[in-house]
Amino acid sequence: MADSPLWVIWPGNAALSALVWFLIAMPFLYAARKPVHELLRAVGHLAGGPLRQGSRWLLAAAHDMRERNKAVLLAHGREDAEQQIAREFERVATLVKRDLEGYPALQRRLLDEVTKVEEDYKKCGEVPPPPPDWIEAVGAISKVKSNGNELVVRVLEEINRSIKTIHDKTLAEYRRAYESRHKILDGFMPFWRSLDKTLTQADRKMTSLADRAASIDSQMERFEQIVKKTDRAEHMLTVSALTQFFVASLVLAIATGGALINFKLIALPMSEMVGAGDYLTASLRTSEVAALVIIFVEAAMGLFLMETLRITHLFPKIHGLPERMRVRMMWIAFVLLVALAGIEAALALMRDMLISDKQALLQSLAAAQAAAVQDGWLTRIPTIGQMLLGFILPFALAFVAIPLESWVTSARTVGGAALVMLVRALAVVLRVTGTIVRQLARVLVTLYDILIVVPLLVERLVKNGRGEGAGSAVVKPARVNLGVGERS
């Protein structure tokens, strides 16, 4: 009894007590129906309105961001396309300068060779002298009948002998003539080959030029698309930026692994230089920070080297430097990089020595018999390997500038696109929440009417009764919200 709450009328029967309280409260709830409905609707509007407004604002912001991203992307793409087209034209210019400047000489050589071939051809056309004219006379004499006349026979025999001699002579002369023509024709071959080679070379150069022209056409088409700010160009550039971003991230992750190995190589020996007892933070030693600084300086030198070599374009000021200054800066960066690589190699050697010393100390402290150390070249391989690694890694790190540039440029596009997606998603969430809140207010209004359904029915009956009593009076039923939402 003493444990029962105050509102419980019948101890041990809370449900009945609650029912009685509800019945008592029902008239008051009925009386407060209109204000409660208005309150619920107002709360729904109060919560839902700002959410919808916020959603609209976010969508507008997302649209603005998208437009800005598009402008930046197209500007980058345009710049990139311009550079590529300029590079293609440079290559074409180089090709033209290299190949076409030799064309007058080539043409002269071709003309010489053609002239030579023509001359030889003419020589081939020179026929040997015809047989003598008296052959016809001899033919007529040979038709003379000898009839056993000794003189005639002798003359004919003499003629026959002379003709044979002349025939042999003429035949030999013809053979000589044909032999010399064959020789001339043989001499044609090198000229033909040379002509063929020269023409093939010319053809190859022209094909290369045509390829470049096709490439320029493709680049120009892309450039036109970008200038026209088409959706296709935007999509193409976004996809390209996304690919670049992932590839650059992968390469940077690999480079980070290399940097960590580099750090491991020089952290311990750095404690020999700056001391092992100083700490910058609770767990970060000064020697470790010094090692990191060296690695970062190497990366920075690599960045400057790549920048001065005009491989990357991260610092416009470096590109704006006079040519002489740029070359000087390049050499300074290179020399510093070499010096740092040398320092790293020395530190790697020191690391090996320190580890060996520590190992020897621990062995002596453990009172264990020290293993016989072989002082052969095999034992020096790890040392040499560490030194080589220490020397090579700074140069490898220098190339990080290239993926870094790609990462930085593509991160703007990828980050911008991700931000737009995020803002849009947030806008959708706000809009859905706003709608849910407003619908919830309507559901609560309906639920309220369900709770006070008995007085509402009574009200309807009373109104119907009055309506019947009034005769012709139009009966307007009470609005009972039983699962049907009211329009606000």
Next chain:
Amino acid sequence: MKRRAFVLSLPLLGVAWGCADSRNHAHAVYMLVDTSGTYAEEIGKAQQIVNYLLGTLQPGDSLAVARVKSRSFSEKDIVAKATFDSRPSQANTQKRAFKQQVEAFTTTARGSVYTDITGGLIQGAMFLNETGAGRKTILIFSDMQEELDKATMRDFPIDLKDIRVVAVNVVKLKTDNVDPRRYMGRLEDWQKRVVNAGAREWRVINDIEHLDAMLKS
């Protein structure tokens, strides 16, 4: 323009300098080695612990080994002490020399009549506070049975503030075997005394293997 950039960069340098951790991360260990009575036979184990400490302590850390005898509140009882150089190579050289000093001590150590642990603790606390190390530990290699002559006064409060006291290899005496409560009571008394002296922690480690985790913590 350059001047302004330089002036603007000064506060940044100050902030960077202020970021440096000013706390001392060095670890100082003072090891008391009991050489009284039958406990002197355990000195080989003490040598092992010292070797272990030499292998564990880092450049910049400090280590001292002192003996416990009839009256131990004296610098003369410090067998070897060193604050290792911050350069690892030099620290290794110091550790080798330290090991040799302790080896020489273990071969020549003689047992004492009485055991003045309290005097050794006071001496150890003074040494550790002088080092200014961030972590301070006193290792007591003893059976923790203090025996003083009549003239030696040690029944006064001592100061072991911020020092961790670890009793190592607390062997049981014959009388402890008869009544183990004596052993427990002895350790409880020491714990009470050390804690009342403001020590950061009191621990008993009988297995040297557990020393590693304690020193790293």
